[in-house]
Amino acid sequence: MKINSKFELNNNNKIIGTSLLSAVASSLCCITPILALISGSTGYASTFSWLEPFRPYFIGFTILVLGVAWYQKLKPQNARDCDCENNGKSSFFQSKLFLGIVTISAIIMTSFPYYSSIFYPNVKKEVGEVKYSNIKTINLEIKGMTCTSCEKHIIHSVNQLNGIINISSSYKNGNAEIKFDNSKTTINKIENAINLTGYSVINIKEK
Numbered sequence: 001m002k003i004n005s006k007f008e009l010n011n012n013n014k015i016i017g018t019s020l021l022s023a024v025a026s027s028l029c030c031i032t033p034i035l036a037l038i039s040g041s042t043g044y045a046s047t048f049s050w051l052e053p054f055r056p057y058f059i060g061f062t063i064l065v066l067g068v069a070w071y072q073k074l075k076p077q078n079a080r081d082c083d084c085e086n087n088g089k090s091s092f093f094q095s096k097l098f099l100g101i102v103t104i105s106a107i108i109m110t111s112f113p114y115y116s117s118i119f120y121p122n123v124k125k126e127v128g129e130v131k132y133s134n135i136k137t138i139n140l141e142i143k144g145m146t147c148t149s150c151e152k153h154i155i156h157s158v159n160q161l162n163g164i165i166n167i168s169s170s171y172k173n174g175n176a177e178i179k180f181d182n183s184k185t186t187i188n189k190i191e192n193a194i195n196l197t198g199y200s201v202i203n204i205k206e207k
Contacts, residue, residue, distance in 0.1 A: 013093060015072075016102050019065040023105070025051060026058035027112035030149040034119045036198075037153060045153050046198035052146035059110050066103055073099055116149035120156055127165050127181075134183045135165065141203035142194060145171035150199065157197050161185045 024031070029052045033045040051058075073096055092098055145151060151169040154176055158167050163184025169176040178190060191201045 015065055015069045016099065019062050019069065019106055020102060020109075022058050022062040022065065023107075023109040026055050026062065026110050027116075029055070030113040030116045030147040033149045033153040033197075034116060037120065037156065043196055043198050046144040046150070049144045049146050049150070049199075062106050062110060066106060069099055070103075113147035113149065116147060117152045119149075120152040130165065130181045131183070134181045135179060136182045136187075137177065137179045137207040138187060138190070139205045139207060140176045140178065140191070140194065140201050141205075142169075142174055142176055142199050143202050144199040145169070145174060147171055153197055154194055154199060157193050158190060161189055161193055164190075 028048040029050075032048050036043070036045040036047075142154065145154070148171065150171050154169045155167050158164055158176070158178060161180075163181035164178065165181060166179040167176060176194070180190065187204060187206075191204065194201050
């Protein structure tokens with residue numbers, strides 16, 4: 001009985017650990033930019049963007065594994081399956097409460113891309129007097145963006161430059177539109193600021 005109980009505990013822990021790893025992997029492409037911002041290593045923001053196409057598979061696998069775990073937890077048990085030495089009481093790591101905590105954690109991780117933008121400071125950039133003749137607008141095609149976290153990371157990095165009047169970015173369209181004062185900054189500086197984040201500017205159009 002004791003050996004069987006330990007085997008089941010180890011088996012459950014492996015299942016639960018696998019589900020958490022899969023949940024983290026499903027959102028790693030959007031978690032990394034936040035970690036890069038916090039650590040100041042902005043060049044690593046797009047490190048795991050290659051995982052984004054596999055996101056649906058990671059989510060599906062997480063659901064499948066947790067489904068198996070819940071099935072094993074909720075299925076009727078025979079008397080012989082109980083740990084008699086513990087008077088039928090299982091450890092916390094075998095409890096429904098622990099599995100519930102893991103399930104909620106997995107949901108939080110897999111849905112991270114939908115709320116990741118809240119981790120970026122919403123700072124309004126103050127713009128002084130600008131001559132109309134100095135205002136330029138460019139549209140940049142950017143490779144590597146996978147979620148709103150990527151958009152915010154690019155906006156945050158470009159806004160560090162002087163002369164930026166307005167910037168909007170879209171991971172769905174894979175672009176950023178930037179209005180700036182060309183007497184204070186240049187297209188090359190803007191391109192370099194984006195490339196330094198790990199994302200790549202592959203085309204620039206002036207409007």
